[in-house]
Amino acid sequence: MATHKETAKEIVLKIGGRENVDQVWHCVTRLRFNLQDKNKVKLDEIKQIDGVMGAQFSGDQFQVIIGNKVAEVFEEVEPLVGVGGSSNSKNREKQGGISRILDTISGIFTPILPALVGAGLLKGFVALFITFGWFSSKSDTYAVLNAIGDGVFYFLPFFLAVSAARKFKTNEYLALAIAGTLLYPTFVDATRGITDISNFTLFGLSFVSIPVVNYASSVLPIILSVLLLKYVYKFIRSWMPSSITVMFSPLLALLIVVPLTLWLIGPLGTNIGNGLSQVFAWLFEHAGPVAGLLMAGLMPLIVMTGMHYTFAPISIQNMSLYGFDNVLAPTMFISNLAQAGAAFGVALRTKNKELRQLGISSGISAVIGITEPAMYGVNMKLKRPFYYAMISSGLLGAFAGWYGFKAFTMGGLVGIFSIPTFADPSGEAGNLIVALVMLALAIILPIILILIFGFEDIATEDQTSGVGKVEKGLAEAASTITSMEGESKTADVFSPLTGKIVPLKDVSDATFAQEIMGKGIAIQPADNRVVSPVPGIIMVLPDSQHAVGIKGDDGQEILIHIGIDTVSLRGKHFKALVKEGDRVISGQPLIEFDRDAIQAEGLDSVTMIIVTNTADYLDVLPVNEKGQIFEEEQLLSIVK
Known part of the structure; x- marks a missing residue:
């Protein structure tokens, strides 16, 4: 068995050495590297290093799966590459021009969004209050609130x-x-x-x-x-x-x-x-219907590629020059609500109960301004609803371009709560009325199209199979355990959260799906906390708080990993209720998290429950492989 120092030396050598490392850090189970040249990585050789359980690329990040000893290996890796890795990037693999621009604009604007969102929404509410006549634009209250809202932009x-x-x-x-x-x-x-x-x-x-x-x-x-x-x-x-x-x-x-x-x-x-702003101003002034049709209709594709970030400077420049934005916010408002309408339409027409629930929940999310669940989970999956949403938003975008629909400030998530940003500071109600009409029509039109033209529904399991996987899973588990009766015994692991069971093989992270870390099961959470699945001791709890490792009283080592790549959040949206070394009982709350906020960051909140010392047992068997499960219901049986 190699020492941690030997493992670290081998890893650094086979990823191209110190000079190829820009940055290194670790999560609960993996070393994570930002590298200058991916081609220098000897992937197959790294997988064979003693102490390494697996390795993979995830986007621009290279991950080496170590397991429970990752912190010890990281301590040896860090001095080999320097704190934070090398800052020399002259040999880094070059990005495409457009990719680099998008990455740069996104990287600059994303950190300041909370200030822009908070101030912009305040300005929107101030304009709304003036429209309703709740206070005057000449009052001291207006002066103070306007200074708070406008200060960020000035x-x-x-x-x-x-x-x-x-x-x-x-x-x-x-x-x-x-x-x-x-x-x-x-x-x-x-x-x-x-x-x-x-x-x-x-x-x-x-x-x-x-x-x-x-x-x-x-x-x-x-x-x-x-x-x-x-x-x-x-x-x-x-x-x-x-x-x-x-x-x-x-x-x-x-x-x-x-x-x-x-x-x-x-x-x-x-x-x-100013030139870019004037170009778009000219387009919307002289070809408003066409510009609105293209912007609103193609907005889902623009968002998918990340190109909407390139419009953020234009949107801000428009507000500075003209006092309003008629390019980004109005068309995103229409597009997001159309995605919501399509998801609601699917929920109304489908005969699949699970798809109906997903349509309703993701539709509500899209109404707020978070479209990913509706767009990727429902509409694009079924294809036609996605097209209906684009057609609806394109038609309404054409009207918006013809009318001159505007947003007068930024407002964060572009959905129902951004309505105040469409209130004219002058007190005129016309633009606000159009916003309310757009809100209603953007939701209703896709629903009508779906109800008339339909889509290819997803059949339920009962329609395609006479025997459900749940019953099959129960039968197999019972048979296996019974056949071993008298020779061995089992230990139970209870569910640490409420949600929908997901087979481990269906998880998008190959490290978990291929059982590199060990056998177990995954759950798509329905609430925002994790409880202890067994009585035992907290052995691992990283600063990112996205995972926890427990050593059960029966010797089982259990890893609960909340979400895919959620280590990148660096503790954001997570709150640990225990610390390393604490003794816990079964059912004791361990971590609170905000699954909606995690999904809003574009990350999957599916939670893996893994027995990391699977090799110490004859088998680890899930009691069920699908369906709903609640906290403290039996989840896994460990055959000793």
Whole structure:
């Protein structure tokens, strides 16, 4: 048996060495690597390393399955590759241009969404209150609430500076210094006409004419300037003597980047942003029905590819220039609700009880603005409902483009709760009425199309088989246990949560599906907590809190893993109720989690219950292989 140090050395060697590692961390059972060159990985040889249970690529991430000893192996891997891995990425496999742009925009905007969503929704409610006449736009209350809501958007360059600096891996505080200059009162006053300055010169150089530009709520100028900062600051530090680099590297970086930003990059970014906004404004003004038809009708495909992120800067730029967005929010509003309507239509027409329940639950989720369950779980699976949703949203999008349907602020999830964002701050009710009409029609039209034209329904198990898998599973389990009576005995593992049983082979993660970690069963949770399936001791509880390992009093080692790849959430949406070393009894709550929030992040919340020391037993048998199960019902039988 190899030591953990030997295992770690072999793994690092066969993934291409220290220089091929950008980042490494671990979850409950796996080492996770971000690598520069995937082609250097010797996958088959890694699987043969003593102490490694399996290895696989998951997206851009390479995973080495270790099992319960992953923390010990990680402790040996970390010093071999350096903390966080190497930061040198010059040999990294190149992404396509579009893929890189999408990744960059997504990576910059995603962290600041809570601020944008909260502030935007507040602005929407303020506009709604004015429309209803609940307070005046001249009142002190309006002034305070508007400042809270508008402050994020006015000072958006500050938020983008931090987020872009983290994405580009450069100094956040230097990035903030650039943003501070862009919004410094000297330049702001000039844009407002408070001073009569039309441009600034620098160092007496006549050709360096810095134009007066309003950078409030701007997007591209600060992102481009932080990208420049990354290379300038890195270059300066590469030759600056270490004894003075702390003082003079930031000084020179600011003296180079900020003037270039004010002179060239800022105006260029502003003109690009304004140009894109004007193009879309022209399209919706002169070809509104066509633009609305294409945007709303194709929005599900745009969302699937992630390209909707590229419209976020345009949406913000439109609000800055014109005071509204008629491109992204209105068309997503219509599209999301059409997906909800299609799911509801499936629920009304199907004869499959499980599909009906899924249609209702995913439809409700889509009405709120979370479309993935409806789109992937129901509509795309059945094909026709997906087409009906696209047709319906396309038709309504054409009307919206003709009418000039607008959103006046951002509002987070684009669904029923984003209605206030369509309230005109002037108090006019027309746009808000159209939003309510769009809400109703986007849901009703797909339902009508489904009821008229139908779809190919999914037959229930009773229609396709005379004997259900549940009864078969029970019979096989009973037969096996009975045949071993007198020679061995069994231990029970009880269900740690309420939900729907999923055979392990149907889980999307190959590590669990192929029983690399051990035998067990999976459950699609119906509530938001996990309880202990046996009395025992908590042996493993990572900081991410997405999994827990228990050593039962009968010696069984049980891993409860909540969701697929949920380690990436780093503890978000999870709350541990116990700690390592605690003694627990059967049925004691262990972890609380938010399954809806997990699914909203695009992750599967299916929960695996694995007996990781399966090799110590004759067999591990699920009592049932399908159907509903409740907390503390018998789930597994372990044959000793």
